[in-house]
Amino acid sequence: MSGTNGMATGVTAAGGTARAGAEERHAAALLALAGRAYDLAVRDVSADADRARLPGSQFGVARMRACLATMRALLARHDRDDHIVAYYVAGEAERVVSLAYELVRDPEATRLMGDLWHELKAARPPVSRDLARERIGKTALGIDPAATPRWL
Amino acid sequence: MMAGSSPPAGLSALVTHLVALKPDLRPEEIGTGSSLTRDLGFDSLDLVRLAARIRDHHPEADLRSWLTVTSRTEIDSVASLAALLSETGRTDYVALARELAPAFAERAARHDAEASFPYENLDDLVRSGYTAMTVPREFGGGGADLAELCAAQQVLAGACASTAFSVNMHVHGLAMIAKLGGADAEWVCRAVADGAVIAGGFSEPGVGGNWWHPTTSAEPVEGGYVLNGRKGFFTGYPGATHLFLSAATVDDRGLPRPMAFLMPKPEKGIRVTGEWDAAGMRATGSHSLAIEDLFVEERWSIGEPGTLPLLFMTGVHWAWCSFAAVFAGIARAALDHVVATQRRRVLSVIGRPNAHLPGVQFRVAEMAARLAAAEAHLAAAVHADHDTDDPLGHYIDMSLMKTSVTRLAHEVVTLGMRVQGGSSLVSADPLQRMYRDVVAGLLVPPATDVVLEWAGKQALDVPIFAEPRWAG
Ligand SMILES: Cc1cc2nc3c(=O)[nH]c(=O)nc-3n(C[C@H](O)[C@H](O)[C@H](O)COP(=O)(O)OP(=O)(O)OC[C@H]3O[C@@H](n4cnc5c(N)ncnc54)[C@H](O)[C@@H]3O)c2cc1C
Numbered sequence: 060m061s062g063t064n065g066m067a068t069g070v071t072a073a074g075g076t077a078r079a080g081a082e083e084r085h086a087a088a089l090l091a092l093a094g095r096a097y098d099l100a101v102r103d104v105s106a107d108a109d110r111a112r113l114p115g116s117q118f119g120v121a122r123m124r125a126c127l128a129t130m131r132a133l134l135a136r137h138d139r140d141d142h143i144v145a146y147y148v149a150g151e152a153e154r155v156v157s158l159a160y161e162l163v164r165d166p167e168a169t170r171l172m173g174d175l176w177h178e179l180k181a182a183r184p185p186v187s188r189d190l191a192r193e194r195i196g197k198t199a200l201g202i203d204p205a206a207t208p209r210w211l
Numbered sequence: 212m213m214a215g216s217s218p219p220a221g222l223s224a225l226v227t228h229l230v231a232l233k234p235d236l237r238p239e240e241i242g243t244g245s246s247l248t249r250d251l252g253f254d255s256l257d258l259v260r261l262a263a264r265i266r267d268h269h270p271e272a273d274l275r276s277w278l279t280v281t282s283r284t285e286i287d288s289v290a291s292l293a294a295l296l297s298e299t300g301r302t303d304y305v306a307l308a309r310e311l312a313p314a315f316a317e318r319a320a321r322h323d324a325e326a327s328f329p330y331e332n333l334d335d336l337v338r339s340g341y342t343a344m345t346v347p348r349e350f351g352g353g354g355a356d357l358a359e360l361c362a363a364q365q366v367l368a369g370a371c372a373s374t375a376f377s378v379n380m381h382v383h384g385l386a387m388i389a390k391l392g393g394a395d396a397e398w399v400c401r402a403v404a405d406g407a408v409i410a411g412g413f414s415e416p417g418v419g420g421n422w423w424h425p426t427t428s429a430e431p432v433e434g435g436y437v438l439n440g441r442k443g444f445f446t447g448y449p450g451a452t453h454l455f456l457s458a459a460t461v462d463d464r465g466l467p468r469p470m471a472f473l474m475p476k477p478e479k480g481i482r483v484t485g486e487w488d489a490a491g492m493r494a495t496g497s498h499s500l501a502i503e504d505l506f507v508e509e510r511w512s513i514g515e516p517g518t519l520p521l522l523f524m525t526g527v528h529w530a531w532c533s534f535a536a537v538f539a540g541i542a543r544a545a546l547d548h549v550v551a552t553q554r555r556r557v558l559s560v561i562g563r564p565n566a567h568l569p570g571v572q573f574r575v576a577e578m579a580a581r582l583a584a585a586e587a588h589l590a591a592a593v594h595a596d597h598d599t600d601d602p603l604g605h606y607i608d609m610s611l612m613k614t615s616v617t618r619l620a621h622e623v624v625t626l627g628m629r630v631q632g633g634s635s636l637v638s639a640d641p642l643q644r645m646y647r648d649v650v651a652g653l654l655v656p657p658a659t660d661v662v663l664e665w666a667g668k669q670a671l672d673v674p675i676f677a678e679p680r681w682a683g
Contacts, residue, residue: 101670104671105671108682109682109683110682111671111672111673112673112681112682112683113681113683116667116671117663117664117667117668117671117673118663118664119667120666120670120671121662121663121664121665121666121667121670122663124611125615125666126615128588128591128612129585129588129615129619130584131591132584132587132588132592133583133584133587135587135591136587136590137583137587143579143580143583143584146576147580147583147584150580192573192577193569193573193576194576195575195576195579196571196572196573196574196575196576197572198579199575200550200553200554200571200572200575201554201566202566202567202572210568210569211561211562211563211568
């Protein structure tokens, strides 16, 4: 039988706005981490003129730039009532830090990058990725995310 | 006309009405500061006839408020009435795209299957004024801004991507030319307001998407130039009345100077060497052409010789944002289509619509998230400050946006194919057409690899055009 179970999915009307705020803050924090990883990588590569003139370094930096620009745009213009911003930014921030990791050579920069990676993975999202995916998908498909049973 | 300031929108329409009522008035004598009664000799009967005519042509115009203000202030200037007209009768191009879209969507499968050019769609676009969208209002067009253009194009692309992509070459190209101002812009704008359609050819088989290096030659001769060369991917060629294309002259030092020409489609001197027959965007008529001893009058050259790259870079937001809009529009339509199908489709072993399956929900979530990101990036670029004194930086930012948006759009549609399953490959499912069309987003300029190189070099403070290009 289908029903509504706010507890199972954590959806409550009053909690919605607070949750949206928490998700935005989470996304902003991850974007900031990704931005730091980018800066670190650019500094590290720029310090070595030969490496800066290699296409691989340039493409890696540009890919990060493109991801960051999209993340920033989404954070500035998103629907506050959905889970998309935190979900998307988390995935892309991981991509950026991973790309940045591949580019650094300096031991101190590599250690800092390790810290950033750890911070990124340790940052707990207000809503788990699985649950966010479920809710985003159900909302797009016009299914009440709070309805039970959750699947078939 | 007042020197030093641009004519108010609505002026050209008003001048047409005034001259229609008083044929002895000469348009060039009608200044924005002219008083209808004192300078142009309109008596009360003329004013009544003018009001009736304006009511017929612009039913939404609130003439009563204008008359109240004029009788109180005794200011009955042409400018005040033109301003009133400019606020009314404005076409909402997004609404127009929504109106046209269902018929385009219905015809899309046939044109795709036959690789035929959608002439009837183009007729609808011209007749409805859609093709005059980016013509400034003072030249009788819609004066649509970049945001409206992109929103409308997204809608059209969701219905028939080929039609949207074809007309995109026209609407964005025209916007870039209009920005130039002057006589070059004015005649083109007026021609388009009268129904002209432009196709643009900058790509050549020998140079790929490196449009700033045309190998088509423009040899100066008495009264103009003789062009010889080849063009590829001339989208919209079958329906165009005018051609916008590049060629290069040689300067005193023997270096090529890229130039742009915009001319009525010539009857001789251009030959179709290959009709467009491709996996995607099949109804765009993007033919290959040979240009053979084509004489082009001097007056059809646009901008100063050698300034084509700068012209393009400063107006690049019109090009890359509108390209991105087309592919984002395909992705949006793909998501809508997948959602509608999955809500309906019931497999007997499952017993409920597929939309209730977790795997379907997860992939639809990925589609929705990527689409939201693509649309946000496009919107940010559309609303960015385009009046820049750093054309190269502007070009790179816009290019990165186009690269991201088209990548995301492609991912959205690819995910959609996996959600739909094998039935998405069947020709009756429009998703397979969207899948073939959206790939073009990755292939049209700017070439992704060049974007990555330039954006990377810029960030790393490496001179972008230094030779050798790379170390090693
Ligand atoms: C559907 C469609 C419609 C089109 N319509 C038009 C149109 O109306 N008008 C028009 O002018 N053009 C149009 N184009 C063409 C487009 O502008 C490109 O010119 C075209 O896609 C070039 O393809 P190509 O295979 O020749 O070369 P490209 O795609 O340019 O290049 C082939 C490969 O070389 C790489 N490459 C190219 N140049 C460089 C470089 N300088 N440095 C490093 N790598 C490079 C690319 O990344 C790619 O991997 C259209 C293209 C498509 C697909």
